[in-house]
Amino acid sequence: MTDAANRFANRRSAGHTLAExxxxxxxxxxxxxxxPRGGVPVAFEVARRLDAPLDILLVRKIGAPGHEEYGIGALVDGSNPQVVIDEAVARMVGADADYINREVERQLKELERRRAAYRTVPPISPTGRNVILVDDGIATGGTVKVALQALRKSAAARIILAVPVAPRSALQALRSMCDEIVCLLAPEPFYAVGAHYLDFDQTSDSEVVQLLATANRARKGQ
Incomplete structure (x- = not known):
């Protein structure tokens, strides 16, 4: 699963262990x-092990002014894109309504770009399905939070969150938003998701497209 320092070799390796x-x-x-993007190589291994369809849930983080990695909320794709903002955090970091509106518009454009780049087949509706939501790890949990809210709104039958690594505080905060959580590592103190991977290079758009296409071909070939 991991080496002596509790680090996964890469996302595919983490996905293989998570799948089990x-x-x-x-x-x-x-x-x-x-x-996407980092959750796709992990989820690919889960889908292959469970012989299950693989799709993506497009979510974009809304970052703080001057510190984009610090999430104050998130935007999730769909017929009516959903925006979730942590108002208390937004006030604390000085993100006013104008800033938030600009960021939402910017992230909407990125969602549209990714939708066009990744979608080779129509999306699979989660309504009435047992959904397993997968990412390569959780830091603050802001992105996962809005994804889980979107799945609840879509009337998924059962929602399982599956990640290789996350801080205990984030897992506790997300527990009430899903039916079950599978997490391989919950180290304390928690520094960063990438600290628990030997190889945490950014997942490319082309890798996402290739993995989704491979998963789709495998299902069609049955």
Whole structure:
């Protein structure tokens, strides 16, 4: 699973180990949803192990002014894109309504770009499905939070969050938003997701497209 320092070799390796843990839940007819881009290589291994369809859930973080990695909320794709803002954090970092509106518009454009780049087949509806939401790890949990809210709104039958690594505080905050959580590592103190991977190079758009296409071909070939 990991080396002596509790680090995964890469996302695919983490996905392989995560898949074994998720398989023990014996979920009936699951739908695997990945958060791109980093969640796709992890989710690919889960989908392959469970012989399940793989799709993506496009979510973009709304970052703080001058510190884009510090999330104050998130935007999730859909027929009516949803925006979730942590108002208290937004006030604390000086993100006023004008700033938030500008960031939402900017992230909407990125969602449109990614939708055009990644979608080779129509999206799979999560309504009535047992959904397993996968990412390569959780830091603050802001992006995952809005994704889980979107899945609840879509009337998924069961929602399972599966990640290789996350801080205990984030897992506790997200526990009430899903039916079950599978997490391989919850180290304390928690510094960063990438600190628990030997190889944490950025996942490219082309890799996302290739993995989604491979998963789709495998399902069609059955």
């Amino acid at each position: 843990a998720v398989a023990k839940l014996d979920v009936e007819d699951p739908l695997i949803l990945a958060l």
